[in-house]
Amino acid sequence: MRAKLEVLSSRELDTIYGAALDILAKIGVNIEDDEIIQLLKKHGCKTDENNIVYFQKSLVERCLEATPNRGGKTVLCGRDPSKDIVMEEGQRRQWIIAHVLMNYFDAASTTYRTITKQDIRNFVTLVDALDSLDGVWMCTLMPEFDKLYSYFEYELGIRSTTKPVCFSSFEPVAIPPAFELAAALAGGEAELKKRPLTVAFCEISPLTWNKYGCDMLKVTAKPGIQPVITVETPMGDTGSATFAGNIAQKIAELLSGLVIVQLLEEGLNVLFVAPLEVFDMRTAQICLASRGDYVWACAVGQLESYLGIPIISPISPDSKLLDLQEAYELSFSLIPRLLGGNKTTVIHGLDQTHAISNELLLLMDEMAISTRRMVQGIEVNDDTLAFDVLQSVCSKIENGRRMGHFLNQTHTLKWYEKEHYPRRDNLIDKYNREKWIQNGSRSFYQRAAERAEKILKEHTPEPLSEDMEKTIKRIHEKYDIPMIGA
Amino acid sequence: MSDDVNRVYKAVLSYEKDAVVESVKEAIDHGVDPLMLMNEGLSKAIVEIGERFGKEEIFLVELMVGAEACMAGIDLVKQKLLENKIQVLEPKGIIVIGTVQGDIHNIGKDIVKTLLEAAGFEVHDIGVDQPAESFVTKTVAFGAKVVASSALLTTTAPYQKEIEEKLKEAGIRDRVKTIIGGAATSPEWAKTVGADFYASTAAEGIVIIKKVFEGE
Numbered sequence: 166m167r168a169k170l171e172v173l174s175s176r177e178l179d180t181i182y183g184a185a186l187d188i189l190a191k192i193g194v195n196i197e198d199d200e201i202i203q204l205l206k207k208h209g210c211k212t213d214e215n216n217i218v219y220f221q222k223s224l225v226e227r228c229l230e231a232t233p234n235r236g237g238k239t240v241l242c243g244r245d246p247s248k249d250i251v252m253e254e255g256q257r258r259q260w261i262i263a264h265v266l267m268n269y270f271d272a273a274s275t276t277y278r279t280i281t282k283q284d285i286r287n288f289v290t291l292v293d294a295l296d297s298l299d300g301v302w303m304c305t306l307m308p309e310f311d312k313l314y315s316y317f318e319y320e321l322g323i324r325s326t327t328k329p330v331c332f333s334s335f336e337p338v339a340i341p342p343a344f345e346l347a348a349a350l351a352g353g354e355a356e357l358k359k360r361p362l363t364v365a366f367c368e369i370s371p372l373t374w375n376k377y378g379c380d381m382l383k384v385t386a387k388p389g390i391q392p393v394i395t396v397e398t399p400m401g402d403t404g405s406a407t408f409a410g411n412i413a414q415k416i417a418e419l420l421s422g423l424v425i426v427q428l429l430e431e432g433l434n435v436l437f438v439a440p441l442e443v444f445d446m447r448t449a450q451i452c453l454a455s456r457g458d459y460v461w462a463c464a465v466g467q468l469e470s471y472l473g474i475p476i477i478s479p480i481s482p483d484s485k486l487l488d489l490q491e492a493y494e495l496s497f498s499l500i501p502r503l504l505g506g507n508k509t510t511v512i513h514g515l516d517q518t519h520a521i522s523n524e525l526l527l528l529m530d531e532m533a534i535s536t537r538r539m540v541q542g543i544e545v546n547d548d549t550l551a552f553d554v555l556q557s558v559c560s561k562i563e564n565g566r567r568m569g570h571f572l573n574q575t576h577t578l579k580w581y582e583k584e585h586y587p588r589r590d591n592l593i594d595k596y597n598r599e600k601w602i603q604n605g606s607r608s609f610y611q612r613a614a615e616r617a618e619k620i621l622k623e624h625t626p627e628p629l630s631e632d633m634e635k636t637i638k639r640i641h642e643k644y645d646i647p648m649i650g651a
Numbered sequence: 652m653s654d655d656v657n658r659v660y661k662a663v664l665s666y667e668k669d670a671v672v673e674s675v676k677e678a679i680d681h682g683v684d685p686l687m688l689m690n691e692g693l694s695k696a697i698v699e700i701g702e703r704f705g706k707e708e709i710f711l712v713e714l715m716v717g718a719e720a721c722m723a724g725i726d727l728v729k730q731k732l733l734e735n736k737i738q739v740l741e742p743k744g745i746i747v748i749g750t751v752q753g754d755i756h757n758i759g760k761d762i763v764k765t766l767l768e769a770a771g772f773e774v775h776d777i778g779v780d781q782p783a784e785s786f787v788t789k790t791v792a793f794g795a796k797v798v799a800s801s802a803l804l805t806t807t808a809p810y811q812k813e814i815e816e817k818l819k820e821a822g823i824r825d826r827v828k829t830i831i832g833g834a835a836t837s838p839e840w841a842k843t844v845g846a847d848f849y850a851s852t853a854a855e856g857i858v859i860i861k862k863v864f865e866g867e
Contacts (some may be wrong), residue, residue, distance in 0.1 A: 206855070264701050356789055566755060566779070572711060572758065572762065573712075573718075577712045600851055
């Protein structure tokens, strides 16, 4: 990447990190699990009668050092290894993942409905087809699958794309069958250690690992799973209203999870997920797309580079419609993340983390292309300065007037696509008004719906092999879970 | 299609002028029939490029560079036909094109010209800032059936009406079709000045002109 937004100095980064270590050592973390408390005590942490554990600096730094992906490669694995998301310093592409959520927004009728299996298949198939999007993250909480929703959505995901499929889970019971499915995809449990399943779960702020979080820590801290520690510290609610303090708290909470994972299973790769919410004092709502998020978005890339652990920072517009607010929130969240060097971004859909829409994917597609182009910067060399071409164009003189142009120049042919990433479809309207009227005066939503429909007609994700189908059947039988069906 | 003709066809589709010139020279050296080279190689390729542009599968720059590469090949073939004293193909139609008086914008006009030439039409570009009389004089001189005028400025668009009047004065208005385009024009303006057609884009202009000659 060429363009780089830097909002924190190295001294400020040191100060925030130092504050995070102080929080862990002096304020401590509330842990609702005796086994984990004993483990931490065994490694020198002090505790008190309220299950508060005080993490000493040396332990935190030792565990951070022991995390193998720190400062190196972190991979989210796809069914097709060539589509893996590889996060590392200096990566050429910043990854963008689309999140699958619990509702589907039907933009034509502006109504929400509980997401269906077909909605998921269509959405993931679109992600599979769109080059700008790199994977899916699932968390649908679909009621029909009860506590096994993570397994089902994982299976639905891998059936519809060869790109990486990760999921967030609140239910430890769904992990074993998902682990077996991931192992089968990787080619066995030994291979799964190299190409792990990525599972996210959440801590509770301020500074609390509750019973559920601890159960998820224990069930995912095993070779073959890449745990994703998620923290949420809404500004003014369970986190400081000031950015520096809130970020220090976030880092402390993330590091507490990292320490526990390393003590449970040393040598596991770890990822972080950290949105930045603001508690809206007018509506008493936690808002994910706010000015707070936009500021955080500028800093998150620097923070993940400083820590050496990727921080995926989700984008979650608060808008309920595919409207101007949606476009505003999405763009203000996405652009600074990429300009700030954030390695991977997950985009939720509408209404915070509540709904997805196929048409919104097309908006993401366009925004992803534009933002990546901004990050690419401006190439300056003899060829791009185009002095000779300008001279040639200007040398075409008729009746004392310069009549040349660049439209017929091979230089334009060479550079137009490289410099502008132009679309070949009409998603973004560029016709003159007469032609636009002639084409039906269609809105962005209508064009996006048409484009999505066309892709779904033309694109078929690579099917699973017969052997994989047999393995999936065996997993269903073993765990007594029904086949997904239509 | 012989290998030589196929190479010419592919060279045009690669938009590389040097490759077109080289492949045409080679084909001629190998004794390939120049008419076949024109029809099956150059024309077939540029028609395909035009169709792809019409379907928005390629960009204008690909069409323009491809058309110029093709024209370089066509010039060589025409030379060979003349050397062999073979009748050069009849153009699909003759058109006079220009930008009206007071207006020096040429890009839109140049695009239409390039597209028409590549499509096999004989185009006489009278340039920019041209009085109505020039359009009429050249139409008569070249026996054109279509008069295409471009106006980018609202202050210069009225000269398109003058072209209509001068064509009538010369007694040839009913023998030609007129088409207008440019930012200052519209379908309503075409009706106001009495033009036969209005084109909102260069590509639309080509479609209309092709239809005019197909309907002859």
